[in-house]
Amino acid sequence: MIGLRAGRLPDIAGDFSCASCERSCRSTELDRHLWCEECIAAARAGAKRVGWKVGGGVAAALAAWIFLVVQPTILIGGWIGAVLAAFWLCSRIGTEFWYGHLRFRKRPR
Numbered sequence: 001m002i003g004l005r006a007g008r009l010p011d012i013a014g015d016f017s018c019a020s021c022e023r024s025c026r027s028t029e030l031d032r033h034l035w036c037e038e039c040i041a042a043a044r045a046g047a048k049r050v051g052w053k054v055g056g057g058v059a060a061a062l063a064a065w066i067f068l069v070v071q072p073t074i075l076i077g078g079w080i081g082a083v084l085a086a087f088w089l090c091s092r093i094g095t096e097f098w099y100g101h102l103r104f105r106k107r108p109r
């Protein structure tokens with residue numbers, strides 16, 4: 001197993017196809033879920049877009065709640081920091097969750 005890239009299959013003779021796009025590949029081009037690099041990159045990019053939307057939505061809702069309900073008069077920077085932290089955290093959670101969903105939906109059978 002020396003010299004393998006992390007998460008890749010070893011060089012195995014035979015026909016392999018990507019579990020997502022079904023393009024035939026060498027075993028070394030697939031990861032352990034049998035996805036090719038192009039499909040992984042596309043899923044990552046799609047998940048990132050969803051993550052930004054989730055983070056933006058949560059941050060907007062939190063900012064609206066702070067502005068309308070809390071109506072802070074002091075420590076404005078702290079409230080802005082809380083909104084930014086919620087945006088960052090929720091975008092990361094959304095990205096990973098959606099990426100996991102995409103990977104699970106097209107898993108090898």
Ligand SMILES: [Zn+2]
Pocket residue numbers: 018019020021022023035036037038039040
């Ligand atoms: Zn593929």
